[in-house]
Amino acid sequence: MAVFAHRLLASALLALLLSAASAADTKNNPADELVALLNSNRTAAKASSLADNQGLGCIALQYIKAYKGQCDQVGGNKKPVESSFIDTFAPNCGVQATTLAKLTGRLLACQSTYPPPAQALDMLISDSKSLQVLHSKNHTEVGAAVTGTSGGGPYFWCVLFSNGKPNSSFTVEGGVPKTAHPGCFSGNNDACSSAISSGVSTWRLVSALLFSVATAFAF
Missing domain, CATH: 1.20.5 (Single alpha-helices involved in coiled-coils or other helix-helix interfaces)
Incomplete structure (x- = not known):
């Protein structure tokens, strides 16, 4: 017994x-949660809601990875070279290079501990300049991403904006982005836990x- x-x-x-x-x-995908918060902020300010583009979201994740976990490189004019989008970011995501559209803004933040989406929004929108980027009328679509480094911090959040046509820009070959873990990106309806602890x-x-x-x- x-x-x-x-x-x-x-x-x-x-x-x-x-x-x-x-x-x-x-x-749930925290990058999708961030996009929802960004759109709520825009509509509250009488700006249009943006299309959540999975190809642009995947490129946002590649954009983060270009910093190689170096949190102190975030800010100022330190950012990946433009050629990275065609040479590295698009191929790594399976995005057709011919469908890359102009980027109209970017927001990037990093800290040692994981910030949930609402806190990440406060980090990304930290001054009048970043608020102006968020509310710009030049944007039509958005992609967001989040990831940690080596299974922990620092944690990066990235938002990329574009003026492309949502149904034809940043088009992913086969309709599904290439595996880009660790990390989460928006627009692909993927549950994600690999970016956070x-x-x-x-x-x-x-x-x-x-x-x-x-x-x-x-x-």
């Missing part, structure tokens, strides 16, 4: 831990599960 009880306990723990692990690994570590859950099962069967 004792063995049966312990095995029943192990089964219950298994279900609980797998449920928690699933919750930890199936977060979840509150519950999957490996901790697995370790706890193995310990619980081993303990149960030891009796």
